[in-house]
Amino acid sequence: VQTQCRWNPTLLSLRPTASCPLPVDDGTPAPLMASRGVPWTHPPHCVIANFAGPTANGIAVIASPETAADVVAAVKDPLPAWSSRRHLARHGRLRTETSDLPYAVTPIPRKGLGVIATKRINQFETIITSFPAMVADNKFFPSKQDHGPVEGAQLFQKALDQLPDKERFLNLARSKGEHVHVVEDVVRINAFGITVDGREIKGLYPEIARLNHACGATAYNRFTKKDLDMSAIDTRDIEPGEEITISYIPLGMPTAYRTRALSKWGFTCTRDLCSAASETRGASDQRRERLLEVYYTIQDESTSYNTLVELTHELIELVQVERLLGKLGGYYQALMQIYYGIGDPDTARKYGHASLKFANIFSDTDGGFCTGLKRDLERIDREVQKRTR
Numbered sequence: 001v002q003t004q005c006r007w008n009p010t011l012l013s014l015r016p017t018a019s020c021p022l023p024v025d026d027g028t029p030a031p032l033m034a035s036r037g038v039p040w041t042h043p044p045h046c047v048i049a050n051f052a053g054p055t056a057n058g059i060a061v062i063a064s065p066e067t068a069a070d071v072v073a074a075v076k077d078p079l080p081a082w083s084s085r086r087h088l089a090r091h092g093r094l095r096t097e098t099s100d101l102p103y104a105v106t107p108i109p110r111k112g113l114g115v116i117a118t119k120r121i122n123q124f125e126t127i128i129t130s131f132p133a134m135v136a137d138n139k140f141f142p143s144k145q146d147h148g149p150v151e152g153a154q155l156f157q158k159a160l161d162q163l164p165d166k167e168r169f170l171n172l173a174r175s176k177g178e179h180v181h182v183v184e185d186v187v188r189i190n191a192f193g194i195t196v197d198g199r200e201i202k203g204l205y206p207e208i209a210r211l212n213h214a215c216g217a218t219a220y221n222r223f224t225k226k227d228l229d230m231s232a233i234d235t236r237d238i239e240p241g242e243e244i245t246i247s248y249i250p251l252g253m254p255t256a257y258r259t260r261a262l263s264k265w266g267f268t269c270t271r272d273l274c275s276a277a278s279e280t281r282g283a284s285d286q287r288r289e290r291l292l293e294v295y296y297t298i299q300d301e302s303t304s305y306n307t308l309v310e311l312t313h314e315l316i317e318l319v320q321v322e323r324l325l326g327k328l329g330g331y332y333q334a335l336m337q338i339y340y341g342i343g344d345p346d347t348a349r350k351y352g353h354a355s356l357k358f359a360n361i362f363s364d365t366d367g368g369f370c371t372g373l374k375r376d377l378e379r380i381d382r383e384v385q386k387r388t389r
């Protein structure tokens with residue numbers, strides 16, 4: 001659509017500090033600009049997209065002009081990931097041939113559809129990379145009434161109508177009860193919360209949306225802001241025939257919390273941990289409650305050094321026994337900061353590098369967490385080197 005659009009996407013990259021492009025038409029009186037769709041340089045302009053290209057699935061954005069500008073910054077031309085899916089494939093993050101896929105979408109008893117491995121998948125492999133079909137700002141949901149005179153339902157319907165393949169969207173899972181607007185229902189059941197430039201929005205990733213939940217999930221989902229993609233990363237080796245699952249809720253929580261949090265989707269988890277004998281589940285709950293307690297205690301400034309060392313080891317052991325690999329990067333980073341704070345840069349460095357190893361697998365490598373971690377680690381590395389000279 002580049003030739004048909006009147007806005008200039010290169011303006012976005014010329015302003016790295018602005019979260020959205022500023023109007024170029026400085027002569028336009030402010031009130032008029034506001035009514036014409038600031039921060040865009042021109043009023044909305046309908047174009048006929050060329051759906052034959054590699055981004056044929058399209059993306060519908062339901063957002064304020066500012067959020068839309070942030071999202072467009074991620075999908076603007078020329079963006080290698082969107083304009084050439086081979087780019088991602090080369091980086092091992094996207095398979096282009098259907099025959100390459102190591103999984104199949106298939107009916108799973110009592111769960112609707114789900115994703116089954118058709119080949120062996122190694123630990124830490126990227127299984128699926130998906131781009132959003134729809135991105136929606138929370139405040140425009142039809143069931144929320146705080147979006148002013150514009151009807152959220154109309155916006156959601158319009159967004160759906162503009163997608164080239166509505167069925168791909170409408171075939172996704174729905175809630176069982178009576179529910180609001182159909183588009184809102186599909187988004188609520190299938191979308192992930194994502195953060196783009198500090199804004200909390202929902203992103204719907206049709207391929208990832210076929211993954212069912214398990215409290216002891218086989219995969220972890222990673223959002224990459226730069227390309228707006230979502231990937232499922234394998235946390236352990238998976239054999240052909242095994243179901244690939246992710247966790248819909250924060251990792252590491254005890255049973256009672258998990259049951260409450262999952263009620264939003266209208267099912268109770270019956271997998272692995274949740275179907276285990278009550279003693280096994282009870283022991284796991286105790287470890288998870290202890291994990292939360294230890295995590296808060298080590299961050300308490302009044303904790304003594306000796307207690308800290310003991311608790312640190314206990315924390316890592318608990319995370320490993322509970323197989324919460326997707327959280328290891330965050331825990332190791334907390335330990336790095338704690339040890340640095342108490343004047344032990346050698347230990348801080350050790351945990352910092354352990355954190356980076358997991359962050360490179362499970363986190364957005366250009367995101368705030370990895371960037372901050374690398375910066376802290378460089379400082380600690382320099383300090384350790386200076387001391388050893």
Ligand SMILES: C[S@@+](CC[C@H](N)C(=O)[O-])C[C@H]1O[C@@H](n2cnc3c(N)ncnc32)[C@H](O)[C@@H]1O
Pocket residue numbers: 110111112113114172173174175189190209210211212213214265266267268269270271
């Ligand atoms: C994001 S969709 C997952 C894919 C869905 N099964 C499908 O057919 O497209 C979420 C819905 O799948 C079902 N689901 C996911 N995990 C489940 C589980 N562990 N047990 C039962 N149902 C599950 C629930 O109906 C849930 O609302």
